[in-house]
Amino acid sequence: MILSFSFVLALACLAMVAGPLLPVFFGLFVPYAAFLVFLVGFVWRLINWGRTPVPFRVPTVGGQQKSLDFIKPSSLDAPYSHWAALARVLLEAFAFRSLLRNSGAELSVDGRLLYRTLPGLWFFALLFHYSLLLVFLRHFRIFLENPPALTGALENLDAFLEVGRPRFYLSAASLALALFFLLLRRVLNGRLRYISLPGDYSPLFLLIGIVVSGLFLRYCAQSDYVQTKAFVAGIFSLRPQNPAGLHPAFFLHLFFVSILLASFPFSKLMHMGGIFFSPARNLPNNSRAAHHENPWKGPLEFRGYADYENEFRAVMREAGLPLEIDPDQTSEAKE
Amino acid sequence: MPLPPDAGQLLQDLDYSVPRVSWMESKAVFNTGFFCWPAREDTMRALKIPAAHSWNVTDEDWHLPENWEKIIHKALCVYLEKFRSLKIFMDVCVRCGACADKCHFYLGGGDPKNMPVLRAELLRSVYRQDFTLAGKLLGKAAGGRKLDKEVVKEWFYYFYQCTECRRCALYCPYGIDTAEITLIVRALLLELGLGTQWIMEPVLNCKRTGNHLGIQPHAFKEIVEMLCDDIEDLTGVHICPPINEKGHEILFIAPSGDIFAEPGIFTFMGYLLLFHEIGLDYTLSTYASEGGNFGSFVSPSLMREINAKMYAEAGRLGVKWILGGECGHMWRVIHQFMETMNGPAPAGMITPRSPVTGTVFTHAANTKVVHIAEFSADLIRHKKLNLDPARNDHLVMTFHDSCNVTRGMGLIEEPRYVLKAVCNNFIEMPENTIRERTFCCGSGAGLNADEIMELRMRGGLPRGNALRYVQEEHGVNAMACVCALDRAALPALADYWAPGVSITGLHELVGNALVLRGEKKRDRDLRGEDLPTSAADADSASCPDLDPKDAGQGEERHV
Numbered sequence A: 001m002i003l004s005f006s007f008v009l010a011l012a013c014l015a016m017v018a019g020p021l022l023p024v025f026f027g028l029f030v031p032y033a034a035f036l037v038f039l040v041g042f043v044w045r046l047i048n049w050g051r052t053p054v055p056f057r058v059p060t061v062g063g064q065q066k067s068l069d070f071i072k073p074s075s076l077d078a079p080y081s082h083w084a085a086l087a088r089v090l091l092e093a094f095a096f097r098s099l100l101r102n103s104g105a106e107l108s109v110d111g112r113l114l115y116r117t118l119p120g121l122w123f124f125a126l127l128f129h130y131s132l133l134l135v136f137l138r139h140f141r142i143f144l145e146n147p148p149a150l151t152g153a154l155e156n157l158d159a160f161l162e163v164g165r166p167r168f169y170l171s172a173a174s175l176a177l178a179l180f181f182l183l184l185r186r187v188l189n190g191r192l193r194y195i196s197l198p199g200d201y202s203p204l205f206l207l208i209g210i211v212v213s214g215l216f217l218r219y220c221a222q223s224d225y226v227q228t229k230a231f232v233a234g235i236f237s238l239r240p241q242n243p244a245g246l247h248p249a250f251f252l253h254l255f256f257v258s259i260l261l262a263s264f265p266f267s268k269l270m271h272m273g274g275i276f277f278s279p280a281r282n283l284p285n286n287s288r289a290a291h292h293e294n295p296w297k298g299p300l301e302f303r304g305y306a307d308y309e310n311e312f313r314a315v316m317r318e319a320g321l322p323l324e325i326d327p328d329q330t331s332e333a334k335e
Numbered sequence B: 001m002p003l004p005p006d007a008g009q010l011l012q013d014l015d016y017s018v019p020r021v022s023w024m025e026s027k028a029v030f031n032t033g034f035f036c037w038p039a040r041e042d043t044m045r046a047l048k049i050p051a052a053h054s055w056n057v058t059d060e061d062w063h064l065p066e067n068w069e070k071i072i073h074k075a076l077c078v079y080l081e082k083f084r085s086l087k088i089f090m091d092v093c094v095r096c097g098a099c100a101d102k103c104h105f106y107l108g109g110g111d112p113k114n115m116p117v118l119r120a121e122l123l124r125s126v127y128r129q130d131f132t133l134a135g136k137l138l139g140k141a142a143g144g145r146k147l148d149k150e151v152v153k154e155w156f157y158y159f160y161q162c163t164e165c166r167r168c169a170l171y172c173p174y175g176i177d178t179a180e181i182t183l184i185v186r187a188l189l190l191e192l193g194l195g196t197q198w199i200m201e202p203v204l205n206c207k208r209t210g211n212h213l214g215i216q217p218h219a220f221k222e223i224v225e226m227l228c229d230d231i232e233d234l235t236g237v238h239i240c241p242p243i244n245e246k247g248h249e250i251l252f253i254a255p256s257g258d259i260f261a262e263p264g265i266f267t268f269m270g271y272l273l274l275f276h277e278i279g280l281d282y283t284l285s286t287y288a289s290e291g292g293n294f295g296s297f298v299s300p301s302l303m304r305e306i307n308a309k310m311y312a313e314a315g316r317l318g319v320k321w322i323l324g325g326e327c328g329h330m331w332r333v334i335h336q337f338m339e340t341m342n343g344p345a346p347a348g349m350i351t352p353r354s355p356v357t358g359t360v361f362t363h364a365a366n367t368k369v370v371h372i373a374e375f376s377a378d379l380i381r382h383k384k385l386n387l388d389p390a391r392n393d394h395l396v397m398t399f400h401d402s403c404n405v406t407r408g409m410g411l412i413e414e415p416r417y418v419l420k421a422v423c424n425n426f427i428e429m430p431e432n433t434i435r436e437r438t439f440c441c442g443s444g445a446g447l448n449a450d451e452i453m454e455l456r457m458r459g460g461l462p463r464g465n466a467l468r469y470v471q472e473e474h475g476v477n478a479m480a481c482v483c484a485l486d487r488a489a490l491p492a493l494a495d496y497w498a499p500g501v502s503i504t505g506l507h508e509l510v511g512n513a514l515v516l517r518g519e520k521k522r523d524r525d526l527r528g529e530d531l532p533t534s535a536a537d538a539d540s541a542s543c544p545d546l547d548p549k550d551a552g553q554g555e556e557r558h559v
């Protein structure tokens, strides 16, 4: 944790100090390069996964199979068709169903294992991902010179509380809250701290940096809005403008986003794509009904019956077991 | 520390706190009672395992082949290229910790490396170091770890403390399936000549004699005859099941544990009684006398080899379909792997159809193998069995869902349907410990060796705890299961965690409740123990539901 915190802190200083000094590098080169790395890396990873064969149909079955007509099957957790499996994956990707099942095991003083449902992780994970999505979509107001009406509607929805000036966005608060929970959970829960790697903390720190700098830009550096917006829209329309004079906090914001994007294909953030590829979730539980092909299945070698009978013929004969090659009959036949 | 004789003591001493040293820095400490004896050199040689050699778990030097790093690297590369599952599971874990306290070995022992996420990290750290860009550039900062001999030892220790039960996979948001990872790491270890005798010997036996226990054909026949003698003694009904005979409709394959030892044999007697009563046209086989598949615990290729006998024998004997007995991993293999590995089924086989009820088992149209719980539930549904559940009235039952048939297949309600028809007293264990959330017996995937009794009892804690609960609250005194490994492992678990609870197979109970045509007064159950008197009195030998044309068929054919 210390490692990734110092790393992210160093990045922050770098962006704030060097950004305004080398505006073109940090404002244009880095974001474009990062986006390119992200795009190429992400697609490459997906292709790489997609090209790796799935030799067996191994879904984790989470409910009653389809078998007899008087027993009700669980169509989502033991999907029988590809469509049902698809529904399972989509619900997994968009509603985090497996996390909803989460429970914590605890040993009571009288030696009983008790299981408590723990919807916290599910809730905050969902809150985080959807807030992030909303915030991202809202940003199209800045990305595009003529934002579509939809972004305006989203904004109004997001700011329906109509408090603050500029208007306060709910998604920003929920994003911050969720990030805070996810970080706190990782730091305070001993078990989780023990399994965490630097790569688990850095995205959290980066995101926190992004949110904080974003909030700062919105509420404390509003005067820069017009120039910033023009610059960002320039990036997106591939007509880059001179980034000199932009606020240091903006350089930080942009730099962190770039780092996050560039590291995406090489980090655990790839779970975003991986969730759709997991054979444990995206395959139907019907391998007894429908054939599944293993593309690399080689020739089969095993001990055939003939070999077996050759070894045991004498004892089998004595025990009166039927034989393929019965020495009695063959000798009779010869005579 | 040795296993405390008192389960209460074990519970009190349980410590889930995490150590100060990072898991990457700490080596595996080999505690007696937590590791199996290594596979013997001759066994491994006979199985043509490369780098077979003799070694000792507690020795400093495991005599790994000289280029062991290369071997692992190459093999891992191959598995990554062949299994999308492995690649995904290596890449997408976010260490959210949802799986951490889902593993029975972690819950029963508190060793953090038994959290599924860390178990997988033992491999993942090496993968990151050697196979990812970030790891190659940043090493440890990217979560990488150099593969050294200590890591190999750690793999051996912890990947043989996983029963491939897939409970963790159920809770993981990406379905990261430690069973898949464990299977592959065990296969990697085999490449270095490292395995356990408890698994490799049965594999070798199975290749040679057709079953794990090494029972030769004549002995197999003798055992079946002995069980039939017992049946005749208890019920007055004479049965003589066909063995290796061609021209029957169905090949019945059970796990060999069911003909070998108590309490499995009682389940086997139950199968035979049922088949006799409905006049099933079937045969047993000595060549395919094993439903289970110890190969599936350690290597995809050994799994395939052992399993191949089923279709081969079905084809040779000319049967129409296969009926499978009660076993966990046998059914994971049949359901999820068999037809892919060894299919298509022999040409003469057809979509299974119950000869008694006419039900067509379309869900098995491809593999052509039906589970006996499915088969029996269908019989009961169509009222084809004359059952007297009162004969099981001395039992207050609960049901243990075996991991493999549950999370590997979805066989959840069928056994319950049968159970409720043959027993009057049935109590479920707490909901977080049954059905798809079921806890392993702690002895699966080749971990039912005697030398790891402590590991097994600890791994059995969550199941034992739930069992103890229904024992105390509801007076449960027997637990049914549909798995041969369970039948071998659970009696010890019950003795430790919930003394006084006996373990039965599902079809043992069926056999007890089944009213046979021409049976004598049943005053003892299949174990030879006295039946509750009221039930014995109330016995009737009539069988109004059966089609008269079926009646007596079984006997006629076999005399």
Ligand code: SF4
Residues within 6 Å of the ligand: B092, B093, B094, B095, B096, B097, B098, B099, B100, B116, B117, B171, B172, B173, B174, B175, B176
């Ligand atoms: S639940 Fe899945 S993603 Fe979360 S830590 Fe466990 S394996 Fe990793």
Ligand code: SF4
Residues within 6 Å of the ligand: B102, B103, B104, B105, B114, B115, B116, B119, B161, B162, B163, B164, B165, B166, B167, B168, B169, B178, B179, B182, B440
């Ligand atoms: S498969 Fe079962 S035994 Fe293995 S890590 Fe997962 S929960 Fe534990």
